[in-house]
Amino acid sequence: MARGVTRMSGLFLRTLREDPADAEVISHKLLVRAGYVRRVAPGIYSWLPLGMKVLRRVEAVIREEMDAIGGQEVHFPALLPREPYEATGRWTEYGDTLFRLKDRKKADYLLGPTHEELFTLMVKGETSSYRDFPITLYQVQTKYRDEERPRAGILRGREFTMKDSYSFDLSDEGLAESYARHREAYQRIFARLGLEVQIVSAMSGAMGGSASEEFLAPCEAGEDTYVRCPATGFAANVEAVTTPAPPEQSIADKPEAVVYDTPDTPTIETLVAHVNGLGLGREFTAADTLKNVMVKTRLPGAAEWTLLGVGVPGDREVDMKRLEAAVAPAEVALLEDADFAAHPFLTKGYIGPVGLAKNGVRYLVDPRIVTGTAWVTGADEHGRHVVDLVAGRDFTPDGTIEAAEVRAGDPSPDGGGSLVAARGIEMGHIFQLGRKYAEALGLTALGADGKPVTVTMGSYGVGVTRAVAAITEQHADAKGLVWPAEVAPYAVHVVIAGKDPAQAEAADRIATGLADAGLEVLLDDRKASPGVKFADAELLGMPTTLTVGRGLANGVVEVTDRASGERREVPVDDVVAELA
Numbered sequence: 001m002a003r004g005v006t007r008m009s010g011l012f013l014r015t016l017r018e019d020p021a022d023a024e025v026i027s028h029k030l031l032v033r034a035g036y037v038r039r040v041a042p043g044i045y046s047w048l049p050l051g052m053k054v055l056r057r058v059e060a061v062i063r064e065e066m067d068a069i070g071g072q073e074v075h076f077p078a079l080l081p082r083e084p085y086e087a088t089g090r091w092t093e094y095g096d097t098l099f100r101l102k103d104r105k106k107a108d109y110l111l112g113p114t115h116e117e118l119f120t121l122m123v124k125g126e127t128s129s130y131r132d133f134p135i136t137l138y139q140v141q142t143k144y145r146d147e148e149r150p151r152a153g154i155l156r157g158r159e160f161t162m163k164d165s166y167s168f169d170l171s172d173e174g175l176a177e178s179y180a181r182h183r184e185a186y187q188r189i190f191a192r193l194g195l196e197v198q199i200v201s202a203m204s205g206a207m208g209g210s211a212s213e214e215f216l217a218p219c220e221a222g223e224d225t226y227v228r229c230p231a232t233g234f235a236a237n238v239e240a241v242t243t244p245a246p247p248e249q250s251i252a253d254k255p256e257a258v259v260y261d262t263p264d265t266p267t268i269e270t271l272v273a274h275v276n277g278l279g280l281g282r283e284f285t286a287a288d289t290l291k292n293v294m295v296k297t298r299l300p301g302a303a304e305w306t307l308l309g310v311g312v313p314g315d316r317e318v319d320m321k322r323l324e325a326a327v328a329p330a331e332v333a334l335l336e337d338a339d340f341a342a343h344p345f346l347t348k349g350y351i352g353p354v355g356l357a358k359n360g361v362r363y364l365v366d367p368r369i370v371t372g373t374a375w376v377t378g379a380d381e382h383g384r385h386v387v388d389l390v391a392g393r394d395f396t397p398d399g400t401i402e403a404a405e406v407r408a409g410d411p412s413p414d415g416g417g418s419l420v421a422a423r424g425i426e427m428g429h430i431f432q433l434g435r436k437y438a439e440a441l442g443l444t445a446l447g448a449d450g451k452p453v454t455v456t457m458g459s460y461g462v463g464v465t466r467a468v469a470a471i472t473e474q475h476a477d478a479k480g481l482v483w484p485a486e487v488a489p490y491a492v493h494v495v496i497a498g499k500d501p502a503q504a505e506a507a508d509r510i511a512t513g514l515a516d517a518g519l520e521v522l523l524d525d526r527k528a529s530p531g532v533k534f535a536d537a538e539l540l541g542m543p544t545t546l547t548v549g550r551g552l553a554n555g556v557v558e559v560t561d562r563a564s565g566e567r568r569e570v571p572v573d574d575v576v577a578e579l580a
């Protein structure tokens, strides 16, 4: 049999009829059922032959486009010494996400979550003058992040493949050009991968600016929420955009109250039960991270209710352990932001699924998750709740409320209309880093005038393994995977439907012809029923299925397009020329 034809009878593959028990999203279910990946531990996966082929094709597209913008491929180890990350502060900043380990001499190492430090040091070692710049380097490499909730299979791994590239320029204009080239390369990459993406601003204050942008693949399974203005094209991650402070609210004209009652001092269990009772769309457990939590409780011996706003500066998540600490009176002082009750906006005011900022620190609170007693006295024009917690005082936004997170229906910050919201998977992220890393690690070059210039950098990432899952999310259907041509493991899946030796012979001939024409062909020559073979062909997802069955007696074979389901009969003698 010719090169380019793989016989299924010999393929290392076993398909499964049942979805894996831990799978929530379609890509996880299908990639496991179709035998592309297998789970080893949470967020850690092995790749089987079909999965490897897709992964290699995705990598090839990325390499071609990176090479096309002048990127040069290098490779760094995943196992890295502590010192460079110490120099930039990231050894500590990364927190629990960083996998840290020690060697036999008790020296500290880490498994690289991203490689800015190492690239900076490499360029520092290999360059000296302005003549050596600009430079763009990239790698396709395994990254490690101890994600808090590895979920959705390879969509969020703890070990995953990323293409990361870094640009090194001497001027701001140079950096802007490098950034623009990457932006275009990313658009070409995602188009070739068959991924629909929305480019969104990823940094606040960068209205229409380009200091950082994300490429989000619109999809329900995505963990990012973005807003978009159909009228103007404005698009931003909700984390990145703020609306002006809300207008002054009058509580007097708000309608009837809603009262939430829980025991005096809530325990973690009553909190969880309460939160679940609010019907937020899923069941929480005590181990969960709750976003935007506000707690009101009565401390022992105190006559008054005390409001404990719970938040983490610069972070939107509050973990239950901290929350528990917060509601245990003796430990309130441990909470960095325990003086929340002193802030006017927390004693009375405008709260909701909004961000509140004071002195550059953002606090997020959500009245849907309130324990103790709270009176939801009404909603503003955006559907946000106004909560009256200390009776008798008027709410005045007094400057403590600087901005609120945007929501669907809000006016677009560029004034062009109202926003719509959607979810997306972060596929790529491009970032003008500037001189931060070069300064921390001493990367300079001698300028034409003989004076040293600090290098300015950009960093650019694409989730390679994540792309395989995201393509699945956007293309798969109820029957299985559906691969776009550019990444499909095989272009044509030839099925021998019956037992007639003439069918096997014709299928062999066609498969060889297609392979000779340069296509990769999967030939189902197994001794299985036609039903099993067709179901597997749909599950495995090659773009075209060619069935050699009863029609052969009349000189025809059947060609099925996986994506549209469209079938047609083609004369057996024409089929190679037609598909090749």
Ligand code: ATP
Binding pocket: 114, 145, 147, 154, 155, 156, 157, 158, 159, 160, 161, 162, 426, 427, 428, 429, 461, 462, 463, 464, 465, 466
């Ligand atoms: P996320 O917001 O999804 O956690 P991130 O912003 O932390 O991603 P970056 O540091 O910007 O990720 O990394 C660049 C790219 O690497 C991301 O755009 C994404 O495609 C991919 N990526 C990041 N984390 C993971 C992961 N845990 N599993 C798979 N791919 C990932």
Ligand code: MG
Binding pocket: none
């Ligand atoms: Mg992350």
Ligand code: MG
Binding pocket: 426
């Ligand atoms: Mg992100």
Ligand code: MG
Binding pocket: 426, 429
């Ligand atoms: Mg990112």
